[in-house]
Amino acid sequence: MYLEPEEEKILDGEYGEAKALALKAVVRVAEAAGAQRLVRIKHAHVSGISYKNIGDEGLEFLEGLARRGARVSVPATMNPGGFDTVLWPYMGVSRDFMEKQFRIIKALSDMGVRPTLTCTPYLYENIQFGDHVAWSESNAVLYANSVIGARTNRDGGPLALLEAISGRAPLAGLHLDSNRRPQLVIDFREASQIIREKSLYQVAGLLIGKLAGDKVPLVKGLGLTREDVRDVKLLLAAAGATGGMGLVLIDNVSPERYDSTGVEKVSIDPVLVKEVHEEYRDDLSDGVVVLGCPHLSLEEVLDVISFFSERGSAKRRVMLYTSRQVYDSIGGYVEKLRKKNVFVFADTCMVVSPLSGYAGEEVVTDSGKAAFYLKAQGYRVALKTRREALAYAVGEEE
Known part of the structure; x- marks a missing residue:
């Protein structure tokens, strides 16, 4: 496989041990994919950062990279973690889980990954048609490729991080027009x-x-x-x-x-x-409404705020999941919503947090992705439209 002179230097360790190890792994993936060369990337988004998903082995991998001095070579962001970094005491999270999740975020942050903790980087990052990126959150990969016209494979979290460190991805798969x-x-x-x-x-x-x-x-x-x-x-x-x-x-x-x-x-x-x-319409006795998979945009949150301003308090609990940026933007509305039995969380979502600990095991959602994964985790799930889910919350089932 062809390597640029700078890439040869990286592999020889001239840019540090960590970057050499990262590029070596990327090259192996590229060779396995039949790539003829690598491509420089503009941005990376790292998924699989919830302690619930990656456990001690994932934590050790990330801290090991950080100790070796690994640093990202391009702007990089991270996916939601296992809880709201401010409201975690209200989410049924154990101290051990809390400490290890913060260690995961710190290790990534030490490597230069911005702790955005959202699954919707396409709403905030300046990614344009034709840009090569390394994203590893499935909904973000699909949005980047399908709507923006950027180029990214559906990478795993560790590979996206190694691509961020090396600044390269294999020129294979969806990076090639012929495969699109x-x-x-x-x-x-x-x-x-x-x-x-x-x-x-x-x-x-x-x-x-x-x-x-x-x-x-x-x-x-x-x-x-x-x-x-x-x-x-x-x-x-x-x-x-x-x-x-x-x-x-x-x-x-x-x-x-x-x-x-x-x-x-x-x-x-x-x-x-x-x-x-x-397949996703289980009978529920009293489900909790969970919205925000993918994370709700500011416009979507404002729509929910408007709904409860008109209809009053929710009779069934409602959980909204969004980015920290949106959470901070709605300011005083958070407490007003809480008084109406509507709770807003940032940094996490219903899929990667210990949902049963703070919301129970019966959920209503408008997200096909959340319904699919929560059902696989043993939850009873009713998949409704956004309008139906909100009506259910206020006791006005359609």
Whole structure:
């Protein structure tokens, strides 16, 4: 594999032991992927940082890198951790869990990764069409590739960190235009009315993931546009939960256009949409409403604030998850919401935090991704639309 002179120097240790080790690992991945060379990246986003997910082994790996003097070579951000870094005492977190989670964040911060603790870097970072990045959060990877038109593979958290340290990624997979062409056409035109009227884009996403697997699908007939950020977020996050792809080409949303002549086609009817939805409609006695997977944007949080300003207090607890930046932006509303039985958390989400410790084991959510993972963790889950979930919270089930 071709290496630039600077990359040869990095491997020879001229830029330090840690950077040499990082690039050596990236080169091995590149060789295994059949890459002919590496590509310089603009940004990295590191997932898998919750102590709940990575445990002591992950903590030791990160602290080991930090002790060796590892530092990122490009701007880098991190995914949500296992709790709200301010409100953790209210989340049923043990002292051992708390201490080790903070050690994870410190180790990454010592390496220069900004503790943004959000899964939606695409809402805050200046990533543009054609930029090569190394992201490892599935919904962020899908948004970057599918909506922005950036180039990133669906890397694991450790690889994204090593790519951030070395400043390079293998020029393979979705970094190459030749691998971004549709391999399957999924046509939702027959089911478009029920999806649009009931706002079932998260269910459509679950279907896309199940059907496409690791293939790049071209999705037609959903009627989405680039302005439908909330629905696109929910759709892509759900697709990334049930599927392994890193790119979903969506008509009128994705900036890339490819000829799909001769590509296998699957048509979706309303019956199939209903069948998939039924898989995530458990009967609940008194579920807690959890919203924010992916993290809620400022606009989405303000919409929820407006809803409860009009409807009064929630009869069932509501948990909102967002970035620290959004949390700080809404200021005094946090306490007003708490008095209405609505709790706002930053830095974490319902999937990577010990949810049963502070919210119970029955949940209502509008996120196909959260429904998929929480159900797999043993929770009873009812997947509803955002409107239905909020109505459920105030006792006005639709």
